[in-house]
Amino acid sequence: KVHILSLCTSPRCSQNQTQFKMVRMSVLADALKTLSNAEKRGKRQVLLRPCSKVLVKFLQVMQRHGYIGEFEIIDDRRSGKIVVNLIGRLNKCGVISPRFDLALGDIEQWSSNLLPSRQFGFIVMTTSAGIMDQHEARRRSTGGKILGYFF
Secondary structure (H helix, E strand, O other): OOOOOOOOOOOOOOOOOOOOOOOOOOOHHHHHHHHHHHHHHHOOOOEEEOOHHHHHHHHHHHHHHOOOEEEEEOOOOOEEEEEEEOOOOOOOOEEEOOOEOOOOHHHHHHHHHHHEEEEEEEEEEOOOOOEEHHHHHHHHHOEEEEEEOOO
């Protein structure tokens, strides 16, 4: 039997009560889920926290294709926050975990599995040349690891 000790000093906590703390597994996955939920609710802005370099590059790819508006990175001397302006174009975005290897020839198969049609949506991947969508990776003829998708 596993028992987790709690270090709760409030009078409401009893001695044999266990406490569990949620841990954040993926910053990118949480941010994209928050973005998708805010878009479904019809919000104009959304606050994403914490901030990461991968998240900023993913948002830049989305912004370059016109799925989100401007975004502002707020440095709070901790992990940072991002305020994203939504324009109502995003239908769905998500993370692919684990980050599978994506060879140049496999991009078409992953696109057909993830995206609703050939002309619609983008797969974001991390390559040795940076974070980019599948069209730019094909132009540069480079493979990489899959990060996520949006359409």
